[in-house]
Amino acid sequence: MATPATVPAPQRAPKGWKLPWWVEPTATVVALGSFGLYSIWEVFFHTTGRFGNYLSPFFSPDVTAWGIHVIPAVWVVWVPLLFRASCYYYRKEYYRGFFADPAACARPERSRVYRGETRFPLSLNNLHRFMLYLAIVVILFLWDDTVRAFIFPNGFGVGLGSLIMLGNVILLSYYTFSCHAFRHLVGGGLDCFTCRARAVTRYGLWSRVSAWNSHHGQWAWISMFGVWATDVYIRLLISGVLHDPRLI
Amino acid sequence: MAQPQTMDQAAAPEAGAQQATDMTLSVFRGDATAGEEREYRVPVGPGMVVLDAVHWLQANVDSTIACRWNCKAARCGSCSADINGHPGLMCKTRLDDFVGQVVHVRPMRTFPIIKDLVTDVSWNYKVAKQIQPFTPAQPAPFVMYQRDVDRGQEFRRCIECFLCQNVCHVLREHSGMDRYFGPRFMIKIAELEMHPMDTADRVDLLAGGGGLGFCNITKCCQEVCPEHIHITDNAIIPLKERTADRYWDPIRRLFRRRRTG
Ligand code: SF4
Ligand code: SF4
Ligand code: FES
Ligand code: FES
16 A cells, blocks of 8 residues: 655656657657658759769769769669668658658557558568668778778878768668578577577677667667768768868 | 536535645546546645546546556556646546646547546457467476566566557557557567577567558557557567568578578
8 A cells, every 4th residue: 555655756857858749750750850851852953973982972973983973872772772761770760750650659650551561562572671681781891992091192091971871881781781680690580599500600690780779779770860960071072062171 | 628526516625624735636437439538626635646637536536537557656557648639547646737628538549438538458358368378488486587587578568558558649549450469469479489498489470460561660569658668669670670581671581591599
């Protein structure tokens, strides 16, 4: 039985300031929406993302080197686009933000037939692993670009752009290799981690990926803003608004 | 809405005690056919939780208020409710989180009301029966390594409070009880599927009657779980990947060998 209070109450500070329920979905819509609009502008209205030895992630791999000059970014961006669109974390964010399914936990929803991910087209999200495989290929190209960003016509050097590109590819690697499908692939699909020699190695990998995976949502946002910042920087260099400071 | 009942209708706090701060509790009173929230004033002391307030009302104002509880320690999973619109355990939700607000206490919305704060959660037990139980390769006792049971042990922390079932929008908003087992049973299936000694296969059940595809991984179950089980990240998503292995991965199908176990 609860005893009525004997001292003035309550004494504990209320736990944090709780944001209203609509803040998170609205922030998602604003962030993803504006990145989407920016991407459309970048992809469809530019023919190059190259500035010297720097290459914007929107244009990597550089298909113009392979003779393709018609809206070159389009040949590239569908991979990261579909990779992120089928990412388990972004799925949560857009189902909440854009579909209000639910907008926030325990919020009432409009009544209509709900099929979740059981029907086309949302069931295609089950193919996420294939987008992961392609995204890993793109990451290899981005690392290659990053190495080249340190090689200037007069040899090794470090510009602000080189560092920005390095930061970007590190963030993207964390995002890509913290993926749930990758976690499943390296070891999550096993039921026994000790039954075979190879399973022991896979347990080690799985543990590492699990540690990264617990921050997958953060990697998703930071790496998206990283790509955005890198592209804006290189676009400003190309248009002559900025001058790239050489540090070494 | 009924008039607030004040403290003078009830026994005053113990003689000599300092005057406690009063808070207003608006408690759902009624059953499956009809009901409404009624407001009560409750004296609140430090550390008091919602369940304390309900108990105080039962003892001092109206002994007919129905609520289910057992442990008052967040262990038994009996006292689940919707508190200010958010699913939580009454024995773990502190009143000082709501200073200056009316505290609305309602029964879990997803399940049929029996009386006041008590709901009928028997649907969950029917679901449990549809899941093939642990089917070991050899009879116990057998040796297992800690790293092989770590995953399952997280899921075994479940106290069956059914808050995750209550918040899951498939069940709560879309009445999906005929299509989806709900997050509590996804962790149950994950525990069995990831067990090193289990030989049964529940992947077809997940893809079929279990309704895994109805979950859109919006993580509310994980947000409300009082045991902090990573329901979505560690059970549902891995199960979605296992279902994709079988139903969405032609390459894997081609190379599928015997389960590596
Ligand atoms: S993540 Fe899935 S199971 Fe959990 S609340 Fe959301 S829809 Fe329901
Ligand atoms: S998983 Fe968590 S929220 Fe769901 S019934 Fe178990 S303890 Fe409760
Ligand atoms: S990239 Fe987010 S889950 Fe795969
Ligand atoms: S009374 Fe046991 S969990 Fe609240």
